[in-house]
Amino acid sequence: MYIQVSEDFKKKSKSAILAITIFVIVYVLLFLFTVLLTAACIGGGIMLIIAKPMFLTLMLGAGAIGTGVFIFFFIIKFLFKKHINDRSHLTEINRTQEPELFKMIDEIVKETETDFPKKIYLSYDVNASVFYDSSFWSMFLPIKKNLTIGVGLINTSTKQELKAVLSHEFGHFSQRSMKVGSYVYNVNKIIFNLVNDDESYRNSIESWASMSGYFSIFASISLFITQKIQWVLTKMYSFVNIRHMALSREMEFHADEVAAHIAGSAALEESLLRIELASNSYNHVLNFYETKISKNQSSRNIYKEQSVVMNFFAHLNDLELKHGFPNVKLSESGLFNKSKLVIENQWASHPSHEERIAKLRNLNIQKEADHEPAKELFKDFDQIEEKLTAKLFSKVKYQNGKTDLELHVFKTEFEEQYEKDSFDKVFNSYYDNKNPDFTVQENPAAKDLSFDELFSKEKVELVYTMIALENDKKTIEAIINKELVLKTFDYDGNKYTSKEAKKLIPEIENSIKEIKILIQQNDSDIYNYFISNENDDKKKEFVQAYQLLADYDLQYDEKSNIYMEIAAATAFMNAKTAFDQIRQNFKNLKPLEEKLKNAIRPYLESSTIALDLDEQDIKDLNYYLDNELVYFNNDQYMESHLQLLMKAMNTYPYLISRKYFRMKKTLLDIMKDLKTASAMEKVN
Incomplete structure (x- = not known):
């Protein structure tokens, strides 16, 4: 399969290649500098010892030689660094064990015209990825990739969606034009190793310094020089990495296009939209069991429980089911994001889901789809789930053995705990990120509004618009103060330079002031709605709870x-x-x-x-x-x-x-009871 790369991809590839070229030039100059400095240190040390052999010159000469050796080793230490991925959390599978899954991967490999993975692993979580054990020499020698597939992803996907996600991963390696990404990746690792990954290097210098007071002086000189080299490389890291991230975002779009051609646009879109819900559900299960460690309780199958939690949240948010899974719509995924500020995050390696979905919809590639659950690809998925759950919980230290919760017990306890730790849905998330207004007063002339009007979608949006405006103001102030360095940004559909940012502040402050008045008015109406209740005991309970919280x-x-x-x-x-x-x-x-x-x-x-x-x-x-x-x-x-x-x-x-x-929560529960009582009185 050949897919023409975009002009943006070509442009960012050239920029990344230029950054690599400049880095190579800078590195060669630094290398030559260290070679000359090392030669001078070693030559000078030897000459000093030969000129006047005695203890002092021997120590000074050895110190000078040591300085040269350490500085030279610093500049080449990345050559000996091999990145080995920790695989203790992974479970390898093979073709004999899972022929149907391997058959799907065969099809993807054939269509993407890339190599089959060296090894395939199952991981605990909700994603898929490709990794390799690489070193500097990987830039020149062929190296095989390994594929990991999260059981939490398989558990919450259809076969078509899983095929789309895996096709995306292979899409990164399907064309020669993608090779530049691996070069930039390796250059970044080299710089990172030189700048940050120097614990063993520092330990070696400290060990050398501890041998003698003379050596400690030369150790300080070595560290001073290497710190100056690190300063230069830190600047290069920013220069190369920004271009690497820009290229990475284009590579994501390209890999999405590959996936769309293989599995269809809709399959990848639906997976992207559901993956956050699936991941949050998985994490809620883990967090639930963290609180159960002291009670020696664990899980037999966290993935069955992941499904329970995901369906619970789907029901809570009125999500429809499609092919047996919650169907998250794009409008619902960004429901509370009311920001008008758009900044291209130059350090982000992935574009936003909104950007990716917009491009997928523009492609609109239709494919015949298999909507059966992805777990049907496996011979015995229940056994796999239980095996990985046992492996995950084997790392937890229990005091007196452990007991696995039954699924129905988990469901009951989770829902009870969630109810205790969240505000009732009847308030429509109005209070999730704000508190009641404690400055409100009783007003006999307040508007006669219904409960549904007070907590309508429009009133809730006021709260989240206010939050977004306050965050936008802080971000723009950071641009003005040069804490956030960028050339241009978009606000409310218009493009601004960083120099023009200051003129937006009065506009945002006016918007904040206007919305704050509307929210304060609504909070006043809410307060007066509840104190107008005819049940004096309930009204008194409400006022007391309100004052206690205030x-x-x-x-x-x-x-x-x-x-x-x-x-x-x-x-x-x-x-x-x-x-x-x-x-x-x-x-x-x-x-x-x-x-x-x-x-x-x-x-x-x-x-x-x-x-x-x-x-x-x-x-x-x-x-x-x-x-x-x-x-x-x-x-x-x-x-x-x-x-x-x-x-x-x-x-x-x-x-x-x-x-x-x-x-x-006590206050809001009283408000809910008042609302329910009021509704019953009207019915009667």
């Missing part, structure tokens, strides 16, 4: 500051600090620690604490509160006590935020 909201910043203060006071532990200073710092910490303990104590005494923390965490915090712990003794940190301090510090913000959430 009071806690006022205290929230003050409570948060306790954490900020103690975090700042303990920051010294992350740096080298003199023993006397450490002891003094812990003395200074005592008053702040008392504030922290006093702040935590009411939460531990609350009847709801067991809902937020497991039994061991509660025990640890009570031990921390009841004891005077020593954090530094005999010139060393007391690790076990410090761990308790850190746990208390890090748990405290969680506790105050959970209390805020619970109080807010």
Whole structure:
């Protein structure tokens, strides 16, 4: 199959090749510099030793020689670096085990005119990818790729969608014109290795420096010179990588076109739109079981549970089913994104789903499709799911063995937990990212609006438009302050240069002011809607809950500051600090620690604490509160006590935020009950 690459692809390929060429020139110049410097260091060291043989000249000469060797090794160390992918999380499969899957891959390989993978693996998650164990020499020698397919992807795809996703992966390697991408990839790895991946190099220098005070001087000189070389390479990394990312985005479009020609535009589009829901569902299952570790509970099959969660969210969001899977529409995937600001993310390796889908729809390639579940390609997919689940949970350490939850138990507990940790759907996400307005007052002349009008799609969009405008303002201020460097950007359909960004601020501020007034008016109408309820007991309950949340909201910043203060006071532990200073710092910490303990104590005494923390965490915090712990003794940190301090510090913000959430949820539940009672009264 031959697909003509776009003009944008050609343009970005040329730009990437130019960047590689410039890097090669810069690298050669740096290499020649280090060769000359190394020769001078080694020659000078030898001459010094020969000229006047004695201990001092021997050490100085050896130091100079060592400096030359280390600087030269730094510039060529990437040649000896081989990238080996960790495969412990992968499960290899072969043709004998899964002939139908391999038959599909054979078809894709034939149509894309590329090589069959060296090995094929199953992974835990919701994606597919190609990888290889590569080194610098991979740029010149042929190397075979390996394919990984996520079981979470197979579980939530049709056969046609899986074929489209795999065709996309092979599409990256289907033409010679794609080879430039691998060159840029390898150049980036070389620069990354030189600039960032130098732990073993630094350890070697430190070991050398520790041999003698003389060597430590030369070690400092070596590090100084290599840091200057790294500075140059860091600039080159940005220069090459920006062009690499631009090319990568074009390669994604090209691979999509290959996939569309093989499996059809619709199959890839539907997979792209569902993959976020499938991935979130998978992660919700993992997060659920994280909370079950202390109870020694695990899963027999997380993929069955992934399907349960995905269907639960589909039902919650009124998604239709298509071919047995939730059909996510493009309009629904970006429902709350109201930003008017469009910036091409020069560091993004993938274009947005919206951009990819627009191009797929423009191609509109129709193919005969097989809409059976992708898991039907496997001989016994249930066994595979259970095998990978067991492998995943084998890494978890349970105290007293473990018990697998039955699927119906998982479903019940997950839905109950989700209900506890989310606001009722009746509010239409109005309060998901905003709090009630605590400045509102009773107004007998308020509009007589219905509940559905107060929480209509239009009112919800006001909230998310406000959020988008505030974020847009921050981004444009970053452009003005040159924190975000770019030449042009689009706003509300018009193109602006970075110099023109300042004139947008008054416009955005006016829009924020106008929408804020509309939201405040709606919040006032909401408040008056509920206090106009004829049930005096329910109305009183609503007003009390509203005031309690308002009071806690006022205290929230003050409570948060306790954490900020103690975090700042303990920051010294992350740096080298003199023993006397450490002891003094812990003395200074005592008053702040008392504030922290006093702040935590009411939460531990609350009847709801067991809902937020497991039994061991509660025990640890009570031990921390009841004891005077020593954090530094005999010139060393007391690790076990410090761990308790850190746990208390890090748990405290969680506790105050959970209390805020619970109080807010209580208020909204009362509002829901009032709405239900009001509706029943009208019926009667």
